[in-house]
Amino acid sequence: xxxxxxxxxxxxxxxxxxxxxxxxxxxxxxxxxxxxxxxxxxxxxxxxxxxxxxxxxxxxxxxxxxxxxxxxxxxxxxxxxxxxxxxxxxxxxxxxxxxxxxxxxxxxxxxxxxxxxxxxxxxxxxxxxxxxxxxxxxxxxxxxxxxxxxxxxxxxxxxxxxxxxxxxxxxxxxxxxxxxxxxxxxxxxxxxxxxxxxxxxxxxxxxxxxxxxxxxxxxxxxxxxxxxxx
Amino acid sequence: xxxxxxxxxxxxxxxxxxxxxxxxxxxxxxxxxxxxxxxxxxxxxxxxxxxxxxxxxxxxxxxxxxxxxxxxxxxxxxxxxxxxxxxxxxxxxxxxxxxxxxxxxxxxxxxxxxxxxxxxxxxxxxxxxxxxxxxxxxxxxxxxxxxxxxxxxxxxxxxxxxxxxxxxxxxxxxxxxxxxxxxxxxxxxxxxxxxxxxxxxxxxxxxxxxxxxxxxxxxxxxxxxxxxxxxxxxx
Numbered sequence: 001x002x003x004x005x006x007x008x009x010x011x012x013x014x015x016x017x018x019x020x021x022x023x024x025x026x027x028x029x030x031x032x033x034x035x036x037x038x039x040x041x042x043x044x045x046x047x048x049x050x051x052x053x054x055x056x057x058x059x060x061x062x063x064x065x066x067x068x069x070x071x072x073x074x075x076x077x078x079x080x081x082x083x084x085x086x087x088x089x090x091x092x093x094x095x096x097x098x099x100x101x102x103x104x105x106x107x108x109x110x111x112x113x114x115x116x117x118x119x120x121x122x123x124x125x126x127x128x129x130x131x132x133x134x135x136x137x138x139x140x141x142x143x144x145x146x147x148x149x150x151x152x153x154x155x156x157x158x159x160x161x162x163x164x165x166x167x168x169x170x171x172x173x174x175x176x177x178x179x180x181x182x183x184x185x186x187x188x189x190x191x192x193x194x195x196x197x198x199x200x201x202x203x204x205x206x207x208x209x210x211x212x213x214x215x216x217x218x219x220x221x222x223x224x225x226x227x228x229x230x
Numbered sequence: 231x232x233x234x235x236x237x238x239x240x241x242x243x244x245x246x247x248x249x250x251x252x253x254x255x256x257x258x259x260x261x262x263x264x265x266x267x268x269x270x271x272x273x274x275x276x277x278x279x280x281x282x283x284x285x286x287x288x289x290x291x292x293x294x295x296x297x298x299x300x301x302x303x304x305x306x307x308x309x310x311x312x313x314x315x316x317x318x319x320x321x322x323x324x325x326x327x328x329x330x331x332x333x334x335x336x337x338x339x340x341x342x343x344x345x346x347x348x349x350x351x352x353x354x355x356x357x358x359x360x361x362x363x364x365x366x367x368x369x370x371x372x373x374x375x376x377x378x379x380x381x382x383x384x385x386x387x388x389x390x391x392x393x394x395x396x397x398x399x400x401x402x403x404x405x406x407x408x409x410x411x412x413x414x415x416x417x418x419x420x421x422x423x424x425x426x427x428x429x430x431x432x433x434x435x436x437x438x439x440x441x442x443x444x445x446x447x448x449x450x451x452x453x454x455x456x457x458x459x460x461x462x463x464x465x
Contacts, residue, residue: 025399026402033412068389145312147305147308147312
């Protein structure tokens with residue numbers, strides 16, 4: 001019940017801050033762009049757009065959200081409230097993940113992409129969003145301004161996105177699937193281009209496991225570095 | 231002289247802050263990344279798929295120029311939002327610097343750097359042949375664009391999170407630069423009212439004087455409107 005209330009409060013906050021509104025525009029702009037692409041490029045571009053924008057929006061927004069709540073004293077109240085840190089973080093991850101899934105679904109559906117594995121696409125968008133939002137929470141430790149946060153995201157983004165080049169394929173490139181973003185992109189591409197259920201299941205289980213570890217790590221960093229500022 | 235002292239002091243302050251200094255260097259990184267992509271990736275794509283991107287070079291240049299100017303504007307916008315949170319903007323308003331002095335100091339950073347990065351980007355990428363006059367016009371217009379983005383964020387966003395939402399929406403403005411590619415009349419007409427469209431038009435038609443005149447009018451129009459809005463809301 002506490003978690004559900006926290007999710008509802010976060011979604012309402014995000015709505016008031018215009019997240020949903022801005023993503024309607026983002027989706028429309030992407031759809032306009034996609035409608036002008038030749039078939040061959042459209043088939044490649046759609047999953048890449050869904051992966052590179054809606055799925056990683058959590059990383060972009062979580063920094064500002066935490067800094068604002070820190071400034072408003074919300075985090076201080078959190079310490080004495082019944083809401084656990086893990087629930088606070090999970091609420092943020094799920095509410096931002098919901099926007100990711102909504103935007104990804106809208107872009108895919110209205111683009112007219114044929115034969116999409118919707119279950120895999122939704123799972124991939126949610127799991128990718130969670131990976132990036134957890135990363136954002138950890139990056140946020142020690143930041144006092146949004147500019148500071150944005151700067152700190154650059155090496156993380158490079159670390160998470162550059163290995164994705166491995167999906168082009170070269171000898172031994174499968175090793176890079178261990179990098180969560182590569183696994184997430186592999187799953188996302190599979191949702192559009194086709195993927196065996198065993199591979200999809202393995203990737204989903206792997207990403208869920210990574211997210212569980214990231215949650216544990218994020219809770220520790222959040223409590224030590226952000227709430228108590230040790 | 232008075233303002234020069236403030237600008238130099240602000241520059242020192244920014245350079246002392248490693249975060250701000252690094253962020254202001256970010257456009258250089260983007261220019262290098264695009265140069266590397268053009269040198270290594272473009273030939274690889276051409277040899278594999280037969281896709282020649284040379285006809286698209288003016289659009290590539292437009293994209294990088296607008297991206298850099300927009301980024302500098304966003305950085306300035308967040309800097310001003312931090313000032314707003316810390317009531318520094320209000321404090322500045324009652325100092326001899328005044329509200330307009332504060333605005334000039336903050337926005338001049340993004341603008342001066344935009345001029346510098348426009349020249350750097352043009353000569354480093356070296357993918358479109360323009361005369362010096364056109365590059366100079368582009369640099370001034372992009373400086374105005376940077377300032378407009380910073381002002382839009384400062385006036386429109388009441389907190390950091392809204393600032394992020396704004397910056398996301400403002401990123402979309404870059405699409406207006408490519409309006410002609412979409413062959414949608416309504417989209418092109420809407421684009422006429424936005425600065426990015428005219429940046430790409432100057433690159434595509436460097437000798438068209440009327441394009442330069444309209445581009446200047448649109449950029450100045452936006453800046454004047456935003457400055458007017460800033461003073462109106464600050465009262």
